[in-house]
Amino acid sequence: MLIKADTGRCVGAGQCVLSAPDIFDQDDQAVVTLLEREPGESLDLVLQAADRCPAGAISLEDGSAG
Amino acid sequence: MTTTEERGLMSSDLPFELRMCPHLRRARQGPAVRRVRTPTGDDAWLVSGHAEIRELLNDGRIGRSHPAPEERARYAGNPTYDQVMGADHGAADAMHAGLRAALKPHFTTRRMLELRPALAALVEARVDALLAQGPPADLREDFAGPLVRQVFAEMLGVPAADRDRCAELMRLGAAGDLGGLYVFLTELAAAPPESSMVARLGEAGLAADQVVQIAMLLQFAGFGATVKQIEYGFLLLAQDRSRRELLAADPELLPLAVEELLRLAGSLSLPRYAREDLTIGGVVIGAGDLVLLDLTQGNYDSDAFAEPTEFSPERSPNRHLTFGHGVWTCLGAPLARQVLRLVFAALLTRVPTLRPLTPVGNVSGPLSGGLPETLLVTW
Numbered sequence: 001m002l003i004k005a006d007t008g009r010c011v012g013a014g015q016c017v018l019s020a021p022d023i024f025d026q027d028d029q030a031v032v033t034l035l036e037r038e039p040g041e042s043l044d045l046v047l048q049a050a051d052r053c054p055a056g057a058i059s060l061e062d063g064s065a066g
Numbered sequence: 067m068t069t070t071e072e073r074g075l076m077s078s079d080l081p082f083e084l085r086m087c088p089h090l091r092r093a094r095q096g097p098a099v100r101r102v103r104t105p106t107g108d109d110a111w112l113v114s115g116h117a118e119i120r121e122l123l124n125d126g127r128i129g130r131s132h133p134a135p136e137e138r139a140r141y142a143g144n145p146t147y148d149q150v151m152g153a154d155h156g157a158a159d160a161m162h163a164g165l166r167a168a169l170k171p172h173f174t175t176r177r178m179l180e181l182r183p184a185l186a187a188l189v190e191a192r193v194d195a196l197l198a199q200g201p202p203a204d205l206r207e208d209f210a211g212p213l214v215r216q217v218f219a220e221m222l223g224v225p226a227a228d229r230d231r232c233a234e235l236m237r238l239g240a241a242g243d244l245g246g247l248y249v250f251l252t253e254l255a256a257a258p259p260e261s262s263m264v265a266r267l268g269e270a271g272l273a274a275d276q277v278v279q280i281a282m283l284l285q286f287a288g289f290g291a292t293v294k295q296i297e298y299g300f301l302l303l304a305q306d307r308s309r310r311e312l313l314a315a316d317p318e319l320l321p322l323a324v325e326e327l328l329r330l331a332g333s334l335s336l337p338r339y340a341r342e343d344l345t346i347g348g349v350v351i352g353a354g355d356l357v358l359l360d361l362t363q364g365n366y367d368s369d370a371f372a373e374p375t376e377f378s379p380e381r382s383p384n385r386h387l388t389f390g391h392g393v394w395t396c397l398g399a400p401l402a403r404q405v406l407r408l409v410f411a412a413l414l415t416r417v418p419t420l421r422p423l424t425p426v427g428n429v430s431g432p433l434s435g436g437l438p439e440t441l442l443v444t445w
Contacts, residue, residue, distance in 0.1 A: 012166070013395045014175030018403070021179075030170035051383050054395040055124075 002063045003039055003046055005032045009057040016058055020045035024058075032057060038064065076112065076141075076335045077362035098367075099347035102358070108139035110337075110356040111349070114363035116370035116387065118347045124392035128338040128357055131158035139356035141337040148337065155341055162393070165280070168270050169397050172221075172263050178400040181220065182408075188216045189408045193416050201444040202423050210296040210409075211237070217292075217405055218285050223262025224254065236285060244282070251278045288398045291333065295402065296409055297441055298331035299324070302377055303410070304421050309379060314414040323379035324406045329386035330377060332362025336394065361387040419445045 003023065005016075012030030016023075020042050025033045039046040039060065050058040098115025113119055122128055130151045132138040140148045151158035192213040196203055203209065215233040224232045232250060239247035254262055255277040259269040267277045303310050313319050336359040340351045351357060364387045366374045371381070389396035396402070413420055423442040 011393055011395050012170040012174070012397070013389075014173070014178070014400045017175035017179075018400065021175075026174040026176060028171050029167065030174045048383075051385070054389070054391050055393075 001039060001043075001060050002037055003034055004059045004061050005034055006055075006057040006059075007031050009055045011055045011057075013054050015052040015054065016049035019049035019052060024049060076358055076360045077114075077332060077366070078334050078360075097347065097349075099349040099351075104139065104141045104356070104358070106140045106143040108141075108356065110139055110141065110358050111351050112358050112360060113346070114360045114367070115347055116364040116367035116385070119359050119361065119364040119387055120385075120391050122338070122346060122357065122359060123336075123390060123394045125344070126159070127341050127344050129155055129158055129341060130162070130338060131155045131341075132339045132354065134354070138339060138354070141356065141358060147334075150339070166393070166397065168267060168272055169280070169284075172266075173397045173400060175400045178404050181401075182404055184220055185217060185404055186408050188213060188220065189405075189412050192216070193412050197417065202442050203444075205297060205300060205441040205443045206293060207440070210293045213409070214289055214292045214296075214405070217401070218288065221401060222254070222264050222281060222285075223266075225261070236289070239282070240286070240289065247282065248278060251281045255281070284398070288402070292402055292405060295328060295331050295406055299327040299406065299410060300413070300420070300441075300443075301422065302327055302330060303414070306377070309377075310414055310418065313379065313410070314418060317411050319379065320407050320411055321403075322382055322384070324403060324410065325384040325386065326377060326379050326381050327406070327410075328388040329365045329371070329381070329384055331388065332365050333388045333390075335360045335362065336390070361390065417445050421445065 005024070010032045012026065012032075014026055014030065016032055017026060023034065023036050023039065023042050023046055025035055027033050036042075046058070046060065050060065096114075098118045099111055099113050102110055102112040104110050113122060130149075131153060132150050133153050133155075135150050135153055138150065142148055151161055192209055195212075196209050199208060212233065215236045216229060218236065219229040219232040222232075228250075235247040235250050238244075251264060252274065254264045255268050255274050257265045259265045264277060264281050267280065268274060272280070303313070313323055338357045338359060340353055340355045340357055342353045344351050365371070368374050370385065389399040389402075420443055423444045
């Protein structure tokens with residue numbers, strides 16, 4: 001499973017970093033960046049981040065970072 | 067002909083007692099989008115459905131501009147609240163996007179987490195002061211107000227030696243005397259960029275007077291809301307001793323509890339204008355019409371929240387609209403969340419018997435969200 005973060009939709013609210021600081025970060029314009037591509041052990045936190053994102057910018061899709 | 071309700075109240079207009087007391091409060095009733103008359107006597111669409119509000123906050127067909135500003139319907143009859151960003155939609159959107167772009171880097175969650183120790187120290191110092199002063203106290207004037215002003219001074223990057231002066235100028239500013247605050251912020255903006263957030267905003271390409279205006283706007287936008295959330299949260303928790311003890315014993319429960327406080331407290335609602343005809347909730351809204359997005363009623367929508375009038379500190383997920391949604395998400399939300407968590411952690415553990423001294427009456431004006439003028443407490 002791969003984490004997808006849509007930087008075009010991101011509004012910089014930072015809810016993802018609060019939910020899963022080991023997975024998400026924000027660049028100097030507060031736009032979401034990914035520290036990890038796969039949720040691994042943090043799946044619950046990633047799902048929480050996706051749920052709390054006010055812009056709906058975070059999702060999970062099938063695939064692997066291979 | 068569409069039926070228009072005589073006087074469409076938004077939930078931020080409801081008297082304080084109605085908003086606070088779960089027995090009197092009703093969940094959202096009636097259609098999610100309906101025609102109302104505003105306090106100024108103009109026609110508007112009141113949107114109170116959670117799904118419809120979220121959809122519209124992500125819809126570029128509504129905004130804060132109006133093609134003929136002089137002819138637009140008004141909500142509050144209050145120049146600040148009824149402000150439009152001009153007649154040109156593109157220019158209004160560009161101004162909004164530019165402002166957000168300039169401010170966003172200063173409100174990242176990382177920065178707020180870095181600020182946490184400093185914020186915690188401010189909260190502890192305010193609790194120390196409250197305890198030293200002794201009961202009774204006014205929760206707003208003796209705790210929430212001074213604390214939030216100190217938080218703003220910290221966030222704006224005011225040097226430690228000038229913080230008390232800055233906080234006092236903010237207090238005077240809120241009371242209508244803006245001169246001192248203006249001069250203070252102008253000097254702050256002119257200092258070297260590394261000295262403060264305000265100075266760095268200038269470095270990002272904003273004109274000095276713009277920087278000062280933004281700093282003042284941030285402070286006024288965030289101050290009332292944060293003080294209000296502290297007061298609502300305190301009053302909600304005051305009703306339930308077992309919940310207070312539970313939260314005091316396990317700080318891990320606080321983040322969810324704070325979201326629930328935010329949901330019930332709600333927010334001022336957002337006036338917007340339709341830029342073209344659009345259909346929402348089965349209703350056609352005409353171009354130019356005033357659209358009132360009632361964030362608080364959206365938080366009480368039983369289609370979105372089970373038993374919405376109940377205070378359920380463990381509620382999850384909690385997709386409340388108190389900080390808006392989409393491009394209209396509050397930039398200060400990460401800061402507010404940190405402050406509220408710290409405040410309730412400190413009050414619940416250090417002043418466990420804190421309670422309102424007087425029955426809550428004494429309702430203030432509608433745009434304040436109906437909070438009482440003073441909130442006397444004892445412990």
